Amino acid sequence: MRKKKCVAMLLAGGQGSRLGILTKKVAKPAVPFGGKFRIIDFPLSNCTNSSIDVVGVLTQYRPLELNSYIGSGSPWDLDLSNGGVFVLPPYQTGKTGEWYKGTANAIYQNIPFIEQWDPDYVLVLSGDHIYKMDYNAMLRAHIDKGADLTIAVREVPWEDASRFGILNTDENDRIIEFEEKPAKPKSNKASMGVYIFTWSKMRKYLELDEADPKSDNDFGKNIIPEMLNANEKLFTYTFEGYWKDVGTIESLWESNMDLLTLPMPIDLSDKRWRIYARNPGMPPHHIDKGAKVYNSLITEGCEVKGIVHHSVLFAGVTVDVGAEVTDAVVMPGAIIERGAVVRRAIVAENAVIKAGAIVGEETGNIAVVGPGATIASGETVAAGVQIDADAQ
Amino acid sequence: MKDVMGLIVTGENDIHLGELTSQRAVAALPIAGRYRVIDFQLSSMVHTGIKNVGIITQKNYSSLMDHVGSGREWDLHGKQGMVILPPFLTRENMGVYSGLLDALKSNTSFLSRSKQEYVVLTNSHTIYNIDFTEALRAHVANKADITVLYSRNKASGVDGDDTYYTVDENNKVIGMEIGALAPKGDAASLKIYITKRELLRQLTEQGAANGLHDFERDILQKNINEGTLEVYGYEYDGIAWQIDSIQSYFNFNMALLDSNFRHNLFPSERPIYTKVRDDMPARYIGDSECDNSLIANGCHIEGTVINSILFRGVKIARGAVVKNSIVMQDAQIQEGAEIDHCILDKQSVIRRNGRLIAPAAYPIVIAKNVVI
Numbered sequence: 001m002r003k004k005k006c007v008a009m010l011l012a013g014g015q016g017s018r019l020g021i022l023t024k025k026v027a028k029p030a031v032p033f034g035g036k037f038r039i040i041d042f043p044l045s046n047c048t049n050s051s052i053d054v055v056g057v058l059t060q061y062r063p064l065e066l067n068s069y070i071g072s073g074s075p076w077d078l079d080l081s082n083g084g085v086f087v088l089p090p091y092q093t094g095k096t097g098e099w100y101k102g103t104a105n106a107i108y109q110n111i112p113f114i115e116q117w118d119p120d121y122v123l124v125l126s127g128d129h130i131y132k133m134d135y136n137a138m139l140r141a142h143i144d145k146g147a148d149l150t151i152a153v154r155e156v157p158w159e160d161a162s163r164f165g166i167l168n169t170d171e172n173d174r175i176i177e178f179e180e181k182p183a184k185p186k187s188n189k190a191s192m193g194v195y196i197f198t199w200s201k202m203r204k205y206l207e208l209d210e211a212d213p214k215s216d217n218d219f220g221k222n223i224i225p226e227m228l229n230a231n232e233k234l235f236t237y238t239f240e241g242y243w244k245d246v247g248t249i250e251s252l253w254e255s256n257m258d259l260l261t262l263p264m265p266i267d268l269s270d271k272r273w274r275i276y277a278r279n280p281g282m283p284p285h286h287i288d289k290g291a292k293v294y295n296s297l298i299t300e301g302c303e304v305k306g307i308v309h310h311s312v313l314f315a316g317v318t319v320d321v322g323a324e325v326t327d328a329v330v331m332p333g334a335i336i337e338r339g340a341v342v343r344r345a346i347v348a349e350n351a352v353i354k355a356g357a358i359v360g361e362e363t364g365n366i367a368v369v370g371p372g373a374t375i376a377s378g379e380t381v382a383a384g385v386q387i388d389a390d391a392q
Numbered sequence: 393m394k395d396v397m398g399l400i401v402t403g404e405n406d407i408h409l410g411e412l413t414s415q416r417a418v419a420a421l422p423i424a425g426r427y428r429v430i431d432f433q434l435s436s437m438v439h440t441g442i443k444n445v446g447i448i449t450q451k452n453y454s455s456l457m458d459h460v461g462s463g464r465e466w467d468l469h470g471k472q473g474m475v476i477l478p479p480f481l482t483r484e485n486m487g488v489y490s491g492l493l494d495a496l497k498s499n500t501s502f503l504s505r506s507k508q509e510y511v512v513l514t515n516s517h518t519i520y521n522i523d524f525t526e527a528l529r530a531h532v533a534n535k536a537d538i539t540v541l542y543s544r545n546k547a548s549g550v551d552g553d554d555t556y557y558t559v560d561e562n563n564k565v566i567g568m569e570i571g572a573l574a575p576k577g578d579a580a581s582l583k584i585y586i587t588k589r590e591l592l593r594q595l596t597e598q599g600a601a602n603g604l605h606d607f608e609r610d611i612l613q614k615n616i617n618e619g620t621l622e623v624y625g626y627e628y629d630g631i632a633w634q635i636d637s638i639q640s641y642f643n644f645n646m647a648l649l650d651s652n653f654r655h656n657l658f659p660s661e662r663p664i665y666t667k668v669r670d671d672m673p674a675r676y677i678g679d680s681e682c683d684n685s686l687i688a689n690g691c692h693i694e695g696t697v698i699n700s701i702l703f704r705g706v707k708i709a710r711g712a713v714v715k716n717s718i719v720m721q722d723a724q725i726q727e728g729a730e731i732d733h734c735i736l737d738k739q740s741v742i743r744r745n746g747r748l749i750a751p752a753a754y755p756i757v758i759a760k761n762v763v764i
Contacts, residue, residue, distance in 0.1 A: 035672065035673035036672065036689065075668070269671070269672050274670045275670070275672075279668045279670075281664070282658070282663065283424065283425065283648075283654065283664070283686070284424070284425035284686040284687050284688040284689075284701070284702070285686070285687055285688075286649070286654065286684075286685070286686050287683065287684070287685050287687065287697075288651075289683055289684045291682070291683070293676045293680070293682055294676065295676060295677060296676050297672070297673040297674070298673055298674050298687070299673040299674070299689060300426070300688060300689050303651070
């Protein structure tokens with residue numbers, strides 16, 4: 001295999017338990033987003049658009065759907081003879097072999113994978129954010145500064161800063177301190193969980209970390225503080241633009257709703273920075289006589305006979321006569337039958353809302369109907385309630 | 393269906409399609425909101441399990457090549473996969489074939505080096521979604537030399553261009569009429585044939601040696617009349633629509649607005665594959681209105697769309713009205729403009745407050761890249 005300047009490692013092993021029923025059977029990066037995408041399409045497409053063509057995807061929790069979604073990597077042009085996308089689950093090695101113990105350990109266990117490419121730099125990504133970012137620009141900054149580690153940050157409102165991992169820097173953006181969720185933040189530079197390491201340094205600290213039995217093997221808790229203690233060169237790289245952590249039901253819903261504002265805070269129609277996705281191959285959607293559609297995103301394969309207002313409909317969704325869908329995210333293949341009402345809700349893949357049922361309320365928390373669940377005729381799902389198909 | 397290959401012959405007479413095919417073969421004509429005509433033939437072959445498909449091209453094949461690419465979207469990019477067979481210009485062959493037999497003659501080497509026993513031979517201007525497996529079984533069971541697919545509900549083509557068969561109770565073809573004004577048979581030819589690869593190669597070479605060009609007249613009809621080949625029919629009762637005029641193109645697209653028709657042509661177990669464009673979902677903005685229309689991804693709708701088909705990436709500005717029209721990819725209808733019974737080719741633009749109202753019987757075609 002030929003040498004690569006930079007390889008990407010995408011941490012996709014977490015359960016994402018805050019997404020509740022939506023990640024009961026799939027890993028968080030495989031959760032649908034924005035009418036035709038899955039969350040992982042964003043970091044994968046960013047890699048393709050940044051000319052980074054080796055991407056290791058570290059999986060652990062419920063990997064089947066994610067694996068088949070990634071497949072050969074062709075939707076992202078990552079099916080290459082020299083490079084491409086590689087799914088990397090934990091594996092047995094002789095007498096040993098174990099689960100990924102933490103984010104740093106997941107990379108540690110894949111040192112042989114990285115060494116195959118003899119890279120100078122390693123980009124670490126996570127699979128739970130919606131953003132468009134040129135990693136190559138960040139890599140240039142990393143090289144220009146002669147950094148050992150560069151951490152992408154964005155400036156958050158000061159009142160929110162105590163909810164994030166905050167990086168305190170000097171006037172040259174050199175990091176002097178890392179504080180996880182500080183009560184009294186000294187900076188508003190929040191870590192995005194996007195790191196570029198110089199590989200020789202990264203390898204050294206991964207090995208040191210692994211040798212420490214007390215370590216949590218985590219980048220935020222262990223690797224970064226160790227490197228700061230040793231006075232290595234850590235810099236921030238400020239990212240401007242839309243970035244959203246979609247790790248909770250509320251934030252996933254909000255981020256979908258963000259796509260309905262004008263202008264779109266994240267332009268998904270930009271031909272110079274396309275977000276690629278696997279395509280289900282359905283005919284165009286049909287808006288029937290008497291149907292009404294306002295301020296919505298509607299994907300191929302949908303059949304709309306009712307009213308859709310301020311909502312995102314994924315591929316192959318049916319909204320039957322007299323049904324009303326408002327402020328909702330309706331995932332692939334879901335069916336909203338006659339006269340049913342859905343508002344402030346996420347209806348997951350292949351769920352069925354029977355005639356006359358009511359899901360969600362005008363105010364309050366987001367109601368969620370889980371993948372494959374059925375809401376019977378006349379039933380009601382209150383705000384904030386999650387319906388699990390397995391519990392039915 | 394490992395033992396079957398496919399052959400798609402493109403470059404039909406497209407004179408009645410006018411401007412729509414001036415720069416492209418019928419096979420590459422955009423249709424049904426996000427497809428090209430050839431997607432239907434290719435997908436049918438793929439769903440039959442055919443892995444080796446040759447596409448015989450003639451003039452204007454660059455957009456067709458661009459569309460099918462390596463065949464990846466149809467999973468035809470494997471070791472066998474898809475082969476484009478462009479005209480091979482020699483002293484004998486000037487690049488335009490004078491008939492199906494002529495087209496096959498230039499590609500006998502492809503037939504020779506293919507390994508499969510059977511071949512499904514199809515034209516490239518009929519829309520259908522067929523799993524050929526049953527027809528192949530019937531072909532083998534009948535011990536037929538050639539099986540011709542026919543339909544009793546095919547939307548008929550341009551006058552004088554249709555072929556009808558007469559079949560007996562065993563589906564054996566006992567008569568064949570080409571271009572008859574009042575045909576006796578009711579089994580309209582779909583111009584899809586199943587035969588052994590080796591037989592097709594022999595018939596082609598014999599025909600060429602005798603200076604023949606026309607597969608239907610010189611091979612099929614002759615052998616049926618003389619009883620020298622066992623020719624059987626196979627009835628296909630699904631949708632079959634020949635795209636050979638502006639009116640047939642317009643009517644086919646409009647027929648798709650009917651849900652039953654659409655679901656018959658696009659059953660979920662046999663999707664039609666096409667080149668992917670990676671557009672975002674369609675966006676409906678502000679006071680947009682949409683009634684009985686098919687809308688592809690990437691559209692941006694602020695105006696009114698009624699009884700129409702919008703391809704990928706079409707922009708309908710505020711106050712614009714689109715009725716009974718077909719708007720191909722990336723075309724724009726600007727503020728206050730209005731169109732009715734129009735076919736807008738790719739990237740065309742109707743400027744602010746422009747009006748183009750055509751009669752239902754004669755839709756207007758606006759050529760690619762034209763700004764009005």
